[in-house]
Amino acid sequence: MPEQPQILATLKEYFGYDTFRPLQQEIIDSVFAGNDNLVIMPTGGGKSICYQLPGILLPGITLVISPLIALMKDQVDGLLANGIAAAFVNSSQNQEEQQDIYKKLLDKEIKLLYVAPESLSFLDTIFSQIEISLVAIDEAHCISAWGHDFRPAYTQLGYLKNKFPKTPIIALTATADKATRQDICNQLNIPKAIQHLASFDRKNLSLEVRPGNKRIEQIFTFLSDKPNDSGIIYCLSRKTTEKLAEKLKDKGFSAEAYHAGIDHQKRSQVQEDFINDTLQIVCATIAFGMGIDKSNVRWVIHYNLPKNIEGYYQEIGRAGRDGLPSSTLLFHSYADVVQLQKFADMSGNKEVQLAKLDRIKQYAESLSCRRKILLSYFGELIEKDCGNCDVCKDPPTFIDGTVIAQKTLSCVTRTQEQEPIGTVIDILRGAQNTAIQDKGYQNLKTYGIGKDIAWRDWQQYIIQLINQGYLEIAFHQNNKLKLTSLSKKVLFEGEKVSLAHLKELEKVKQPVVIQMDQGVAPDLFEKLRQLRLELSKEAGIPAYQIFSDATLREMEKFRPMSDEEFIQINGVGRQKMQNYGYQFIKEIISFSQEKTKKKKKSSKKGKTHKETLALYQEGLSIEEIAIKRQLASSTIFSHIQKLYEEGEDIDLKKFVNTEDIKSIKEAKEHLDNPEGLKPYFEHFQGAIDYNTIKLALAVLEQGTVSVNDE
Known part of the structure; x- marks a missing residue:
């Protein structure tokens, strides 16, 4: 094992640092001692040095398994620039280039060799002729089906420990929950690996979540005071990255799209320009950013809700790696959740992915300090709120939730931490279903002690307790609720718990003041009733299931003409707004126009459709047309349908x-x-x-x- 002065001299000579960051020294010493290690260190924490520095000083070659060609090239370029002999082998090279690398390996001219997991089998002959001193597996979460980025090619890596039993293995990842950490060690055949968990607390990152309406306009506002700052916008679809990049360019920003459908040369150029500060903004799918060591990314926006907290945390971690204040913004919408549910349905571990999707959804809708939620998810518990997220900056009204917390934690204890949220709530509320009876839960002391609280309210309170770190979900054990170290403080040490008042959940935005009572309008009521009848026949359901007469009467009186006004009508929820809102708003607008301008009704109607058609032909979206015309999106949507039915050239796709x-x-x-x-x-x-x-x-x-x- 090298002496400490030699290790510090190597750190300074090749990496330019005088001292190690937290945990680096400890991990490097463990590698030199011949131990297997699992390193969980957030993006920007300095994971690479943990195997690159030992790779320089160990006698043989360090083999680095890396999942992406772009990531390998970036890492190797950085090492070569620092005077470290490194190379990579992957499918982007021709045979001649690979043979040249094999010769250098045999001549001991390379210290670190980066290899994609798919290419390992081609190197078996070479491996038998060289000394492998260390095996490093980067992005190790890819091996685990519990992880957020499972890659089947990684599952073969367990053979490496069998092939090199005396060679230490170091597995590294930026994000992994408890289940994923254990799974990584088991699959790599290193069950006794020493686990090193760095702090996930990135205090310099501000955290903000907003509803996903008028996202483009919100992004322009967000960027108004950041004219030259570098940033990344993550999107779910390739098409969104391209459309968004075009809109940013039209506004004068330097922006490009990045996704797997763009040819390799163009992607490389985008990456290169971004690293070199000649490109300000990248609109990307999640593939962008892995392994890119750009320290001055000042902001990260998630245009869509991410699939899980691991991916979200890794992506926001690409901002502010130089430690300076940086901003993160997440948009979320019902449509994103539906799309992500479909992705989860197609995955190999649907239940886990859906449970993790629920957690990121709960994060987005949370009334608790967002940093607390992120840190507790990875097992790091903090007691004070951060003060640097939107919830802390505009806190909700709190109630004393100590008794609620005590009842919940006691119930989880009495079920021996073997049940998910739904069963715990059923026990607290004294449910008499088969699942409770079969397990004898009706005999528990906590059975029925929460009858006074509604099921949905219990659910929201328990989610808050999870968000604050008093409970955690074991995704790998069918989502069972588990106690944490903070649980004992509430149960046995008299710690008080504050919970957000549940009325705050409904305050997504300030209520819209509806129009004044317009009085009765029998003709309008009859029109709305006829519309309801037509829609019910079309859907094959009773008319009253669409809207009750009482709801139609309220529409008659207040005549809502926008989505915001319509949602305020009693009996109109989000789902019914989506299903029927635009038809009823259209009818009310039509009635109002008829009443005020009877003579011009038909010509005005024709004109308003033609105005929409003209803007559609200019390439504007429904949302953009609505903004330009100062009408509800649902009204524009009805125009588009009408134009299509009248035979206009409308691309419904x-x-x-x-x-x-x-x-x-x-x-x-x-x-x-x-x-x-x-x-x-x-x-x-x-x-x-x-x-x-x-x-x-x-x-x-x-x-x-x-x-x-x-």
Whole structure:
């Protein structure tokens, strides 16, 4: 094992640092001692030095397994620039280039060799002729089905310990929850690996979450005081990255899209320009940023809700790596959740992915300090709120939740930490279902002690307790609730717990003041009643299930003409707003125009449709047309449908997701009775709304779409 002065001299000579960051020294000493190690260190924490420095001083070669070609090149370029002999082998090279590397390996001219997992088998012959002193597995979470970025090629890596039993293995990742950490060690055949967990607390990052309406406008506002700062916008789809980059360019920003569908040369150029500060903004899918050591990214925006907290944390971790204040902004919407649920359905571990999606959704809707949620998710518990997230800056009203917390934690204790949220709530509320009776939970002391609190309210309180670190979810054990070290303080040490008042959950935005009472309008009520009847026949459900007479009477009186006003009507929830809002608003607007300008009704109606058509032909989206015309999005949506029905050249594919069309096409082929909209709505359990179903069926009738389109 090298002496300490030699280690510090190597750190200074090759990496330019006089001292180690937290945990680095400890990890490096463990590697030199011949131990297997698992390193969980957030992005920017200095993971690479933990194997690169030993790689310089160990006698043989350090083998580094890395998942991405771009990541390898970036790492090797950085090492070569520091005077360290390094190379990579992957599918981007020709045979001649690879043979040259093999010769250098045999001649002991290379100290660190980066290899993609898929290329390992081609190097078996070389491995038998050289000395491997250390095996480093970067992005180690890729081996675990519990992880956020599972890659089947990683599952073969367990053989490395069998092949090199005396060689230490160091596995490294920026994010892994408890289940993933254990799974990594088991799969790599290093169950006794020493686990090193660095702090996940990045105090310099401000955290903010906003509802995903008018995202483009919100982004422009967000960037208004950051004219030259570098940033990344993460999107779910390739198309979104391209459209967003174009809109930013139109506003004068230096921006480019980055996704796997762009050719390799162009992607490399985007990455290079961003690293060199000649490109300000990258609109990217999640593939961008891994291993890129750019310290001055000042902000990160998530245009869509991420799949899980691990991915989100890793991506925001690319901001502010120089320690200076940096901003993060996350948009979330119901549509994002539906799309991510579909992705989870197609994954190999659907239940885990859905549970993790629930956690990021709870994070986005949270009334607790956001940093507390992130840190507790990774097992790091802090007691004070951070003061640097939107919840801390604009806190909700709190209640004393100590008794609620004590009842919950006591119930989890008495079930021996073997039940998920739903069962715990059923016990607290004294439910008499079979699941409770079969396990004898009706005999627990906590059975029925929470009857006075509604089921949904219990759910929200328990989510807050998880968010604050008093409980955790064991995803690898069917989402069972587990106690934490903070639980004991509440149960046995008299610690007080504050919970956000649940009324705050409804305050997503300030209530819109609806128009004044316009009085009765029998003609309008009859129009609304007829519309309800038509929609009920189309959907195959009773009319009252769409809206009650009382709700129609309220529409008659207050005549809402925008989404914001319509949602305020009693009996209108989010789902019904999505399914029927635009038709009823259209009818109310039509009635109002008829009443005030009877003579010009038909010409005005024609004109308003033509105005929408002209803007559509300019390439504007429904949201952009609505802003320009100062009308509700649902009104513009109705214009588009009407124009299509009148034979105008309208491409409906612009307004319905290709994945939805594909799903509806498959449903149409397999449903016993695909007549009307209701069979589809029930088939998708409400995940796809009636409007989308209607549009998708129209697109399929056109026969102009390929469900394989990107």
